[in-house]
Amino acid sequence: MKSAVSEKGQVTIPKSLRDRLGLRPGTLIEFRAENGRLVGAKSVPEDVFRKWRGRGHLPSGMTVDTYLARARGTGAHGS
Secondary structure, eight states, X not given: OOOOOOTTSOOOOOHXXXXXXXXXXXXXXXXXXXXXXXXXXXXXXXXXXXXXXXXXXXXXXXXXXXXXXXXXXSOTTOO
C-alpha cells in the first residue's frame, strides 16, 4: 500500500492497516529511521501499576472482603 506525504509532512495510514493494528484517533506512534527506512510502531503506554503489583499484604488472617469492609466502615459483611 502506498500513501503520499503532504506538504505538512502528514501521511494517511490506510484504513485496513489502521483496523488491523488497532490504531484509533489519539494513538501515539513512535518513528525511527532504520537502514534508510521509516519505521513506525504503536507506542504502548507504561503500566504505572506494574512495579507495585503483588507487593501489598493484608493484615494477618484478614481476607480481602474483611479488609475492604473495615476500610469502608461498613462492617465485616457489608452491612
